[in-house]
Amino acid sequence: MRRRTNKSKGIFPCQLTELEKKLHEDYFLDSPDLTTKQIDFDNKSCVILYLNHMVRKQYLYNQLIKPIQFSTTASYEQFKRIVPVAGDEALNTLDAIGEELIGGAACVYIEGEDYALTFPVPKLEKRNPERAEAESLIFGPKISFTESLDTNLNIVHWRMDTKTLKVEKFIIGNTVPTEVRLIYLEELANEDNVIEMRRRLEELSVDDIIESSTLTQYIEDNSYTIFPQFLVTELPDRFCYSLKEGKLGLLVDKSPTGIIAPINFLSFFESTEDLYTRWSMGSFIRVMRIVAMFISVVLTPLYVAALTFHYEIIPTALLVSLGHSRSRVPFPPLIEAFVLEILIELVREAGARLPTKVGQTMGIVGGIVIGQAVVQAGFTSNILIIIVALSALASYTAPSYLMGSAIRIIRFPIILLAGMWGFIGIIFSLSFIVIHLIKQRSLNRPYFAPIYPFQPRDVDNSLIRLPFLSSNKRAYSGSPKKITRFKKPNKNKPKDIDE
Template sequence: MKRRTRKSTYFPCKLDNLKQDVTKQFFNGSPDVAAKTVNTQHDKLLIIYMDYLVLEKEVQTNIISKAQGAKQLDYDTLKSSIPVTDIIELKTLNEIGSAMLEGYVILYTEKSQTCLAIPAPRIDQRKPEKAETESLIFGPRISFSESIDTNMNFIHKRLDTPTLAVEKFIVGDTIPSEVRLVYLSDIANDEAIQEMRSRLNSLKIDDAMESSALTQFIEDNSYSIFPQFLVTELPDRFCYSLKEGRVGLLVDKSPSGIIAPVSFFSFFQTTEDVYTRWNMGAFIRLMRIIAMILSITLTPTYVAALTYHYEIIPDALLVSLGHSRTRVPFPPLLEALILEFLIELIREAGARLPTKVGQTMGIVGGIVIGQAVVQAGFTSNILIIIVALSALASFTTPSYLMGSAIRIIRFPLMLFAGFWGFIGLIFSFAFIAIHLVKQRSLNFPYFVPIYPFQPRDFNNSFIRLPFLWSTKRAYSNRPKQIRRFPKPKR
């Protein structure tokens, strides 16, 4: 329970001294420290706790009343008199302060060599709700909550197996947070487990904050725009990944879980692909990948074609393009940058506003501003269509982090297309491909199954085959048990 490094207070000491030391030295004189002196049959008893962290009714009913009726105020007598488990003995001021922050009630009598800590935490939890960021049509829609105990309950209900392994870590020197490493011991790769352990143990940070923030401390390349760990708010997807041989992390006070190792194509998959029929799941997966490619290529291709490569445009379309651009005073690059920036402004404003207002803002704002900029001569009708298609295509990415990365990539691609045409585009795509090939996720290849080439993993990346043909887990995860179930005989 070690949390902070402060001067220790050794027992025995006077009740008033202990009260003063705890309040001033550890909690900086906080008014939330409740201290009560209770007269018992044998001696005075000091009770200290944080007012907003414990249940007042629990303190009055199960602690104070039972302590007053105890024959003696020693450890063994109080432990048998108070109907609460996990009672511990504390010897230093540092231990007392740490226990109070976890919802313990401290009991102490003068001349005693130790004090007792009795758990009575107030746990304010919101009810499980429907997932908002990762919406589904088929399958469980419940999301993680901010309580790590509730989240572990979700995991145990879905993975009712003795091979489910859970390891506890404390991350953060100033504000410690509990982190759970979760995996299936008979499936997960030992190298991945050990690597995750090593990264968590070597962390020297003041606060883990949240799951998305923690990934930035333990990922392989913090300078890359592409996420290397998958963050999900769906317990169902979390458990499915564990069954595939991956490892997971749960952070206390965070409503999402971390999955690793993952590949670039993992961010375009959902558990909904598995719940639907195989042919529909395969079509949707391929559609997402094609939409991602269109999202980053449509606008840069428009800029490159109108700036340097008019010859690739069909004659009929070239006439229409020339007519729509007669009133536009900007070059294609500046025109595209202005419109893409406006789209991003509308998208961000809609995300920050309340849900109903945000939806109205997105629809009305897009229609009104789009019509206005065309009539004002700031852009052409064709570019409005292209930018709208690019924005729609980016929304098909299930992962918000990967969708944001794709949105940002479009801007440097447009700059390269505007300065060097298709040569600049080819150079940009080559740079992105090399970067993805070199990228790692928990020391596992990131661009698998393209590189290293693993055609056996196409079923777990690009397409989805019938269950009768999907008897094996992805080779790229290096699971201990590669086979999910025996191949059916027909």
């Protein structure tokens, strides 16, 4: 299960005390957790070594130590027969034994032998699958991934009981090795995508990967863009649905999220909840999210541009109200908007970092109290409070937290250009963002598909959702092996019963 190091420190055969001393000095640096249990036989002695906090002690005693104590002879063949623990390994280097001990194994060595045996008896601390928090749903499964790779693999296999599900194992990390699983449906996943993902994982040489979101930053196509190129999800149903669409999935040990690739820009505004509701409601909500994204990006810059350069586009009645609202504000619209946007971000960040109940109170009460105080102090206008609040709400409609954060960040340079050049600055910013998105790739696949390159057949898989019986094709932009999901039923009008 763990990576073997290239170093080789052969010390066998050796004395029992010598093995313990070498492990203490060369591998565990005199750690007090390395525990030894010596068992003497008529003609030989053996020692059992393990890390005290990494093994199930009761299980270790009942299934390993107790059978060996009652063994009639000291031989590895005899131990293999009487110890009911599967997965034993014969190792002859100090590094290999040390890695097994760190992973929760117990090492059994008979004095004078050329190798040692290890038996896996790990104590795994893990939580049970719970309700998803970052991607909460009203309809559909509520279960989420956990930090245990075994649990996550169990959930995926439970949801996808098919022999075509392919799982490949990779060990990444030179200092702290971490297990990563590449998962895909062999009959659907594009072979070029599989080869490219496999190459990136095999060529990755880092000390360690903290979490799945960290792994995406190592293997994505462009590390300098603000937009995420892989989808990170905590929902097994979304993970498995993506596999059924011909995409690839990655699960990282000790991470409660899975990675989906390749992905396109519009996928970050989709949710599996769109599939669980009626097609009309699902399409409406999906379009609403995209419109909300656009509103979040341009609403505050339009306010700044209009009040700085383009008074003529504001209706007279609204202009009077704006003038009265800004009569006490000493700052230009650009500074006013920046102050309020930063204030909203501070309130949001404080609410997210505080405990749940306190954070909710801080978000609501803090926003109201601070907003009212800012207006009364003359730092901003009432109308800008409404505009900034609408922009913030619109950015939260994105199901992906990473994409919602990217939208909130790109607002600031657009506001700056709107304050400098008005509508020209806004158009320039939006054009730059579109060109940037067109140039991006996700696992060497077009990131802005199906808009560019334009794929009209993929509209029902991105912008809207058609009824299931009318949507029997997978997205062409993902290049799955099989495009057709199912054969459309014959919709010929049935004959009348009297005919």
